[in-house]
Amino acid sequence: MTKRPAYSNLVKAIRDGHFVFTGELEPKKILDLSEILHSAEEMKKTGKIVAANVTDGPQGDAYMSPLVPSYMVQEKVGMEAVWQVTVRDRNRVALFGDVIAGAVIGLKNILTLTGDHTALGDHKRSRAVYDIDSTQFAEMLSIMIDEGTDYEGNELKGGKIEMNFGCVANPNSDPREPEILKVGRKVERGIDFIQTQTAFDIDQAKEFLKELEQFNVPVLLGLFPLKSHGIAWYFDNYIPGVSVPKDLLKALKKAEKENKGNKPAKYAALDKINIDFFEPFIKEIKKTTKAAGIHCMAVEYERLFEPLLKDFPKYC
Amino acid sequence: MIIAQQKDINEIYEMVKPYNKILITGCDGCCQPPRSLNEAKVLGQLLELKARTEGKELKWKAITVLRQCDDRIAATTTGPLAEDYEAIVSLACGLGVVMLNKVIPSKLTFPAQDSHFGGVQNSGENNYIEYCEECGDCIIGETGGVCPRAGCVKHLSNGPCGGMVEGMCEVGGYTIPCAWVRIWQRLKEFNRLDLFTKYRPPRDFRTSTSPGYIPIYKEYTNEEEKKEEAK
Numbered sequence: 001m002t003k004r005p006a007y008s009n010l011v012k013a014i015r016d017g018h019f020v021f022t023g024e025l026e027p028k029k030i031l032d033l034s035e036i037l038h039s040a041e042e043m044k045k046t047g048k049i050v051a052a053n054v055t056d057g058p059q060g061d062a063y064m065s066p067l068v069p070s071y072m073v074q075e076k077v078g079m080e081a082v083w084q085v086t087v088r089d090r091n092r093v094a095l096f097g098d099v100i101a102g103a104v105i106g107l108k109n110i111l112t113l114t115g116d117h118t119a120l121g122d123h124k125r126s127r128a129v130y131d132i133d134s135t136q137f138a139e140m141l142s143i144m145i146d147e148g149t150d151y152e153g154n155e156l157k158g159g160k161i162e163m164n165f166g167c168v169a170n171p172n173s174d175p176r177e178p179e180i181l182k183v184g185r186k187v188e189r190g191i192d193f194i195q196t197q198t199a200f201d202i203d204q205a206k207e208f209l210k211e212l213e214q215f216n217v218p219v220l221l222g223l224f225p226l227k228s229h230g231i232a233w234y235f236d237n238y239i240p241g242v243s244v245p246k247d248l249l250k251a252l253k254k255a256e257k258e259n260k261g262n263k264p265a266k267y268a269a270l271d272k273i274n275i276d277f278f279e280p281f282i283k284e285i286k287k288t289t290k291a292a293g294i295h296c297m298a299v300e301y302e303r304l305f306e307p308l309l310k311d312f313p314k315y316c
Numbered sequence: 317m318i319i320a321q322q323k324d325i326n327e328i329y330e331m332v333k334p335y336n337k338i339l340i341t342g343c344d345g346c347c348q349p350p351r352s353l354n355e356a357k358v359l360g361q362l363l364e365l366k367a368r369t370e371g372k373e374l375k376w377k378a379i380t381v382l383r384q385c386d387d388r389i390a391a392t393t394t395g396p397l398a399e400d401y402e403a404i405v406s407l408a409c410g411l412g413v414v415m416l417n418k419v420i421p422s423k424l425t426f427p428a429q430d431s432h433f434g435g436v437q438n439s440g441e442n443n444y445i446e447y448c449e450e451c452g453d454c455i456i457g458e459t460g461g462v463c464p465r466a467g468c469v470k471h472l473s474n475g476p477c478g479g480m481v482e483g484m485c486e487v488g489g490y491t492i493p494c495a496w497v498r499i500w501q502r503l504k505e506f507n508r509l510d511l512f513t514k515y516r517p518p519r520d521f522r523t524s525t526s527p528g529y530i531p532i533y534k535e536y537t538n539e540e541e542k543k544e545e546a547k
Contacts, residue, residue: 119488135515
């Protein structure tokens with residue numbers, strides 16, 4: 001673990017020994033933030049979600065930049081943001097500018113990501129930037145936070161950046177060894193936590209967490225509750241390396257079919273499937289691994305948190 | 317070699333439409349697939365046919381040039397002929413097109429090709445592929461002879477992005493091998509994973525900022541050559 005102070009509630013909670021949960025918010029192609037703020041409020045109410053990721057153009061799509069939504073979620077809801085920043089769309093000059101802007105408006109967590117390539121998104125003809133990679137971005141953040149300069153050593157005036165930052169790791173990478181080696185190099189660049197891509201296979205997740213233990217950095221295991229059969233199918237088919245268990249896919253399809261036209265019954269059936277699958281999953285991870293918590297990517301599915309986490313204590 | 321693909325015939329025709337007499341120049345240089353005299357002739361025939369469908373007579377001549385990107389060769393071979401034609405269509409890569417425009421300023425030279433990349437020919441795999449993007453800062457000594465700048469769609473310097481499945485890249489529908497997986501395999505084979513885990517700081521893009529420019533120094537030191545020149 002780095003010696004950097006815990007600036008964010010997320011890192012404080014981890015260092016205090018809580019088994020933490022984080023949620024996820026996805027600004028989309030929409031000018032209205034009310035849904036995101038509502039989701040954040042619901043998460044806040046549980047007292048169990050310490051922070052929420054705010055995504056940066058997932059799948060390479062052109063969505064609202066996460067900087068402003070991250071600020072709004074903190075200001076209006078009081079839910080701490082984990083500001084996702086990819087190196088896909090901005091060069092080092094723009095990244096520097098964004099990071100200090102984020103620091104000024106009080107953001108406390110950054111999640112560094114490479115970012116899904118624009119060739120996979122809805123602006124396929126655009127030019128992806130990738131001036132620096134996510135490892136180099138981690139080094140840049142370490143320099144900015146710990147030394148108070150930009151990457152070239154020019155002094156950053158007017159105060160100190162008080163932020164923690166993490167990196168991602170993908171348990172679905174195949175082969176996995178180069179992924180682990182890469183994470184190791186990011187750890188050396190001073191990250192505060194690791195957040196993983198989603199896992200559906202408990203043995204694979206445990207094995208991956210075991211491999212990450214060598215770095216002695218807190219790890220949040222990513223889980224993706226499946227709000228609908230459509231989302232599950234999309235995930236299974238379009239998200240690199242992720243396969244949703246066939247039984248789960250079948251059960252979701254059946255639940256939707258059987259409760260067609262009856263929204264409350266359909267929601268109850270879908271929620272039950274998710275709870276039956278993920279509740280024991282989370283308990284098993286908590287019991288048998290050194291994971292610091294769970295990053296629950298229940299985007300627009302905040303109603304699941306309360307029943308899913310009913311057996312876990314409030315801590316925030 | 318420079319990998320190029322011929323443009324759509326309609327696009328080429330639209331460029332030469334205002335002219336009645338054109339010179340078509342193939343190139344015997346490094347352009348692949350080859351676009352030499354025969355290809356220039358075929359292009360001329362196609363353009364002539366296309367013009368006839370519009371009731372127009374297009375006159376053309378096809379030639380080929382040793383290397384269109386060499387100013388002296390381009391000027392001496394194409395220059396005298398160009399006088400008799402209204403415009404030039406070049407089947408070279410972009411370099412040849414620019415060079416003809418430069419050495420024959422009295423005519424417009426149009427490109428018949430889209431130049432894609434400096435690449436290699438893998439006959440065994442039946443493809444042309446970009447293995448080097450000419451970045452001016454070669455690091456393949458550290459990466460097992462595989463370039464992550466040309467080979468990785470995200471140009472990553474410090475390992476894979478994590479989106480590979482069975483060693484294939486997520487961009488392009490898992491048909492192109494992940495360069496970083498290949499680098500890892502190569503270095504592991506030679507027990508040199510120390511090179512894989514080495515941190516590489518951000519690139520210095522000054523080495524590859526366009527326009528690339530390196531002066532040719534002509535400081536002769538050879539005494540005999542100097543005497544010859546003096547004569």
